[in-house]
Amino acid sequence: MTKGKTFLGVPVARPKVAFFELSSCEGCQLQLLNNEATLLDFLSLVEIVRFREGMKEAGDDYEIAFVEGSITRLDEEERLRVIRDQAKIVVALGSCACFGGVNQLKNRFNDFEWVKKEVYGSFPIESQEVKPISAVIKVDLEIYGCPIKKEEVERIVTALVLGEQVHHPQYPVCMECKARENICLFDLGEPCLGPVTRAGCDAWCPSNRLGCWGCRGPAPEANLGQLQIIMAERGISQERMIDRLECFGGFGAFVAEVKGKKGEPR
């Protein structure tokens, strides 16, 4: 804690934070470094004791742990438990940590031994079914996105430091997409998961004429039944829709339901 740092006359602690990575591309951590304009402010807000993408030191004294990545090995579960014991607040950082992310795509294959052989050949490697970190430890806060939106992380961390409640948008991406006055991807004949995906990204992909892939998972009220009708009416196949819904793992329960109905596991 630095001396005299206050907000509205109230002393504000500068918490020690650490970043950890399980199975992931570490792109979410890079996103934080990407924001040069506000990086120094971010560093004045928290004291970083461990951040592999940005420093050599690796401290074990921290209050907030940001965990990126999903669990694909047993030793990762062990690491997570150690982190949980140490940290007051554990934050799942990015879609891999929150839902399993792109990694969980392998879960749709029934035969893991076959998957391992296809990917690694005869190279000996341990790999289990992909899990989000909440499957192993209690998670206090989830920050969604593949990658995370740095502005959103900065807002959330500021709220954490000030002891304010953290609010995630309760509405889907369409709300932000309309505010940016984009052309609707469906008008261009493209599928988009914007109508059911949790906002907060400021319609990042649709604003670049790329339909939403649902990386932030379902909005608290996601009308997936209607999404199926919307896709079907516009001639977008169920397979294509499921491909999208499966990509980041946030819609797992719904995908399982639809696949169960069809009765055809891949």
Place this chain on the structure above:
Amino acid sequence: MLFKVFPVAELARLHAILAADRIVGPVKKGEDQYGRSLYDFDVVHDFVDLHLDYGQTIHSAKNYFLPYREDLCTFTFQGEGSGDGGDWHKEVDYGVYAPLVLFGLHPCDINALNKLDKVLLGGRYPNPFYGEKRANMFIVGHSCSPQPFCFCKSMGTDSAIRGFDLFLTRMDDLYFAEILSPRAFHLLEQIDCHDPDSSEHRRYMDLMEVRESLFVAHVDTSDLTKILDLEFQAPVWQEWGEKCLSCGTCAQVCPTCYCYGVEERVDMDFTRAYKEKQLYSCNLLDFAAVAGGHNFRPESHTRLKYRYYHKHRGFVEAFEESLCVGCGRCGQSCLARITVPEVIASVRATKPL
């Protein structure tokens, strides 16, 4: 009201004179998958970009008088990156830096501004953010060709009798101009125009008759406030609610939806804080969530219903007119194909969809 007539070729000169200020008008944004043009209001940098023949824009021009996001005030804390010492000040910026010309508004959108004026300026607490923008606005209306989804005729908003400076009706090679402000009058003095003669009167009236016959979509508004009260529990609401995505698209594209939320934001170095207003929608899940965690309208159909009750019942009771102008944008943008004419018809029919 004064009337003038001028050749279509004079419009470029009119535009050039007005271009001393920032002009916002209908511009082509792209094409849909079937090659149909898509329009929206945007800053017009060149006269050729002004597409006055647009059918309807995707969004209303709302962003220029009710921005989707707007900082209501900024607090700056002095001293060592904090607010101690009691030294802070508040700054309010209405976001108006230059006059704005809205060029090419259809009657529905002009009437939308008239309705917003009533609630945002006529009430006990006028909204200065809206008021300042309105006061610095010059409005050039433009005639439209009714689209299949337009139902302004039913809402009584198919023509504008106030709320503009100048209104232009295209009559082949001529523009028929209605003048409501001294500035518009002086503007027309600078171009080649004349008083309409009786044959031009006739042409205008004939044109209006043709336009009248082009309306396809209708909403039966007779006794609608009472019918909505009677049918508050009608099962059709539930059916529409099942379709609704609770995504807020309808409110975002609507020219009269003005509901909003306010959030606070603090800079990471604690030297500034902001109160930020965000346009919201009664269809969103947490619109009626209150302190303590209770949500008065947790089900989709209750939220959808309230949007209709505000537009077609509550506002009518308060202002003796509907808050809906029949522009049809909400129905056009709704992926679940929920349209006002169909919803109202289903409630009136009190039968399943």
